[in-house]
Amino acid sequence: MKITNDRITTNGVELTVYQAGDPANPTVVLSHGFPELAHSWRHQVLPLAEAGYHVIVPDQRGYGHSSAPSNIEAYSIDQLTGDLFGLLDHFGKDDAIFVGHDWGSMVVWESARLRPERVKAVVGVSVPCVDWPAAPIPLMRMVYGDRFFYILYFQQVGPPEAELEADPRRTMSMTLYGASGEAVAGREMPTELPPMEGTGFLTQMGEPPALPHLGPEGEWLNEHDLEVYTREFAHSGFFGPVSWYRNFDRNFEIVTGLGPDRISMPSYFITGDADVVRLMDPSGPERMRASLPDYRGETIIPGAGHWVQQETPQAFNDALLGFLRTL
Numbered sequence: 446m447k448i449t450n451d452r453i454t455t456n457g458v459e460l461t462v463y464q465a466g467d468p469a470n471p472t473v474v475l476s477h478g479f480p481e482l483a484h485s486w487r488h489q490v491l492p493l494a495e496a497g498y499h500v501i502v503p504d505q506r507g508y509g510h511s512s513a514p515s516n517i518e519a520y521s522i523d524q525l526t527g528d529l530f531g532l533l534d535h536f537g538k539d540d541a542i543f544v545g546h547d548w549g550s551m552v553v554w555e556s557a558r559l560r561p562e563r564v565k566a567v568v569g570v571s572v573p574c575v576d577w578p579a580a581p582i583p584l585m586r587m588v589y590g591d592r593f594f595y596i597l598y599f600q601q602v603g604p605p606e607a608e609l610e611a612d613p614r615r616t617m618s619m620t621l622y623g624a625s626g627e628a629v630a631g632r633e634m635p636t637e638l639p640p641m642e643g644t645g646f647l648t649q650m651g652e653p654p655a656l657p658h659l660g661p662e663g664e665w666l667n668e669h670d671l672e673v674y675t676r677e678f679a680h681s682g683f684f685g686p687v688s689w690y691r692n693f694d695r696n697f698e699i700v701t702g703l704g705p706d707r708i709s710m711p712s713y714f715i716t717g718d719a720d721v722v723r724l725m726d727p728s729g730p731e732r733m734r735a736s737l738p739d740y741r742g743e744t745i746i747p748g749a750g751h752w753v754q755q756e757t758p759q760a761f762n763d764a765l766l767g768f769l770r771t772l
Contacts, residue, residue, distance in 0.1 A: 448490055453503075455531030456524065458512035461504040462532065466494030471565070472538050473769075474529055475502045478547020478571070479686050480609075480620060482509050484673050485546065488758030489765070496766055501532055501541070505549070507685020509677040517602070520688040522696040526556045530563055539563065542772070544765065546570040546754060547722075548689050557708040558700055566711040566772055568765060571722050571751055573714055573729025574737060576705045581693040592638035595646050599690040608645045609683040614675040615647075621674070622653030626660055626719040626750030660756035661748035705736040712740050713768040715761060717749025741771060 450463045463483050473493050475486040483502040493500045504511045506528055507520060514520070529552070533541055540563045545553035550572035557564040577584070585597055599605050609616045622628055628651075639648065657667040714730060716723050723729070723745070730743045744764035749757040 446491060446494055453532065453535055455535060456527040458506050458514070458528060460506065460511040460528060460532070461509055463490065463502040464500060465490050466497075466499040468499050468536055470497055470499045472533065472536065472541035473498045473500050474532065474541045474543050474553075475500065476529065476543065476545035476549030476552050477502075477505065477508070478545070478549045479689065480617065480674075480678065480683070481547065481549075482674065482677055484670070484677075485752070485755060487755075489754060489762060492762050492766070496769070498542075498769075499536070501536070503528070503532065504677070505552075507688065508681055510680060513681055513685040515684070517688045517691045518695070520685060521692040521699065522552070522555045523559070523699050525552045525689070526559055529553075529556060530560060533563060540565045542566045542568070542769065544568040544570065547572055547751070551575075554708065555696070555700060557710060557712070558703050558705070561707050561709060564710055566713075566769075567708065568713045568715065568768060570715045570753060571717075571720055573726065574705060574708065574712075574733050575729075576732075576736065577697050580697050583694075589638070589641075591641050593641045593644040593648075594638070596690055596693070598641065598644070598646060599687045602684075602691075605646060605687050606683045608647065609678075609687070613678040614671065617674040617678060618653050618671060619647050619650040621666055621671070621752060622658055623650035624721055624751035625658060625665075626717055626748050626756055627658060628653075629721055629724070629750050630719040630748060660750075661746075662757050662759055665752070665756045665758075706738060709738045711768075711772055712737050714740075714743035715746070715753065715764050716743070717746050717751065717753040717756065719748060719750045720753065721751055741768065 448465045453462045477485045483504050507513045543553035550569040554574045557567045657664040733740045746757050746760045754761045
């Protein structure tokens with residue numbers, strides 16, 4: 446069995462799409478996060494295909510060599526979910542199981558909310574389903590004030606791109622290591638945040654040790670992996686990826702009135718116990734148990750950080766396939 450890749454036109458853009466497995470089988474769509482690629486799912490594609498699924502994994506809009514529109518509104522949630530539904534149309538599929546990590550998790554949760562008839566089941570990874578009570582960016586400004594928070598920093602057009610694009614290899618090395626279990630485990634969340642003025646996304650991340658990086662299951666990031674990320678972000682830049690964050694309030698308006706009860710299909714959650722998102726928002730599973738009609742629980746993987754499907758692929762795949770067997 447092998448992985449193939451194609452350029453597929455969907456929803457007005459062209460995406461680089463990797464796939465494996467028999468197209469006649471049930472489909473699993475894997476949606477990556479920030480700053481990632483389809484490469485982030487390299488340990489999941491073949492195991493899923495071998496388990497009897499047709500697996501579709503795009504470099505999503507703004508990433509890699511996929512289309513990167515130059516307007517912020519092109520990265521709103523209706524467009525991001527529309528790309529994935531367009532891939533289902535391309536392959537002649539009525540529905541699929543959607544699995545998303547980080548920002549990709551938000552995309553698949555909202556796919557289920559916007560078009561539940563096309564989502565057979567949904568798995569969020571790292572980021573739980575969130576039902577915002579009001580527009581998110583004003584809420585974040587109230588909470589953080591003049592202190593640094595990366596989502597607020599990303600609302601500016603220009604400074605984040607300049608910082609992240611100055612040295613893509615350094616950006617990816619620091620980001621991937623900085624949010625890993627190796628870097629985060631045992632570290633307390635800071636109680637005092639630096640000022641927004643003069644602080645960047647990479648400011649609080651230390652220099653990573655030499656490759657390869659090690660996790661609970663051994664090597665998880667090597668020179669080849671870092672080179673893939675470096676090459677693709679050197680090509681794409683960061684305007685598109687960061688612009689996903691610039692649509693939080695627009696996305697809130699798009700899903701207003703669509704409650705989490707619409708996510709009525711089987712749902713599941715996987716995260717690492719050293720994931721920075723979990724440390725910031727530990728109550729996610731409890732909220733999902735209370736709000737999602739067919740929430741089937743969660744797996745919290747010991748020692749794994751934010752890049753859980755890369756850091757602990759065996760434990761992650763066991764959890765994902767275990768959920769899929771319940772369908």
